[in-house]
Amino acid sequence: MPSPTPSTFPLIMLQVFSPLTGVVKPLSAVNDPVLAGEIIGAGLAVSANDTRIHEVCAPVSGRLLKVHPHAFLVFSATGVGILVHLGVDTVTLKGKGFTILKSEGETVEMGTPVIRWDPSVALEAGLDTSISVIACNVGNERITSDLHGAIEVGQGEEFFHVS
Numbered sequence: 001m002p003s004p005t006p007s008t009f010p011l012i013m014l015q016v017f018s019p020l021t022g023v024v025k026p027l028s029a030v031n032d033p034v035l036a037g038e039i040i041g042a043g044l045a046v047s048a049n050d051t052r053i054h055e056v057c058a059p060v061s062g063r064l065l066k067v068h069p070h071a072f073l074v075f076s077a078t079g080v081g082i083l084v085h086l087g088v089d090t091v092t093l094k095g096k097g098f099t100i101l102k103s104e105g106e107t108v109e110m111g112t113p114v115i116r117w118d119p120s121v122a123l124e125a126g127l128d129t130s131i132s133v134i135a136c137n138v139g140n141e142r143i144t145s146d147l148h149g150a151i152e153v154g155q156g157e158e159f160f161h162v163s
Contacts (some may be wrong), residue, residue, distance in 0.1 A: 014078045014162040018153045019056045019131060021108055022046040023086050025150060031074035031128045032088045040083060042143040043134040044155060044160055050121040055101070055113035056086060057155060059133050064106050064114070069098035072114050081136040086117055097121030111156050130156070135162045 018024075025045050030036045033043075048054055058064075062076040070090040076083045086098070099116040102108060119129040135143060145160035147153060 007049065014060060014080050014135075016059045016082060016133060016135065016159050016162065017041070017057075018046055018155055018159040019059050019084050019133060019156050020048055020054050020057050021077070021155045022131070022153065023150050024147045024153050024159075027132060027134070030088060030132055032124040035085065035132045035134070036132075038140060041134045041136040041138045042140040044131045044143075044145060044147065045080075045132045046159070047130045048119055049152070051065040051118075051123060053111045053116060056084060056107055056117055056131065058108040058110055058112045059084060059136045059159060060112055061108065061110045064102055064104050064108060066092060067100055067102060067104045067114065069076065069093075069095040069115065070098060072102075074108065078162075080138060083132070083136055084114070085134070086115065086129075087119070087122045088125055088130065089132060093125060093127075104138075114128040133159060135160075138162055143159050 009015045060076045062074040065075040071085045097118040
């Protein structure tokens with residue numbers, strides 16, 4: 001029997017879902033050079049349609065490796081870490097406007113609320129409230145999405161795939 005070649009291995013694909021309802025935009029449109037430059041990894045961003053308090057949900061099932069008021073990282077069963085970063089420079093708020101609902105080390109299912117966020121606090125501070133969803137250490141060539149342009153996506157709807 002011939003040894004397997006990379007082309008005979010199954011393609012592992014991870015579906016990533018939107019952590020809240022809003023308008024989709026490319027990471028390049030996020031007002032942060034690290035996120036926009038895809039230094040951490042590739043993905044998409046979503047901007048909430050309103051300033052009500054939101055429950056920001058896990059975009060994939062997995063284990064929470066890190067949880068901060070302004071960001072969390074879910075490690076999926078496929079070995080890809082998905083970072084959800086709430087706003088730009090929101091670390092400067094020192095937790096104001098954020099309520100952590102889950103703890104580091106917990107296992108979550110896709111759609112589980114992880115952080116409750118009042119984006120009006122960030123807006124009052126003049127901060128961008130875009131939520132970046134990033135496949136860590138994954139290049140843009142491995143990200144595919146049917147969402148292009150400023151279209152709305154619902155919380156829990158398919159956002160992008162990682163292959």
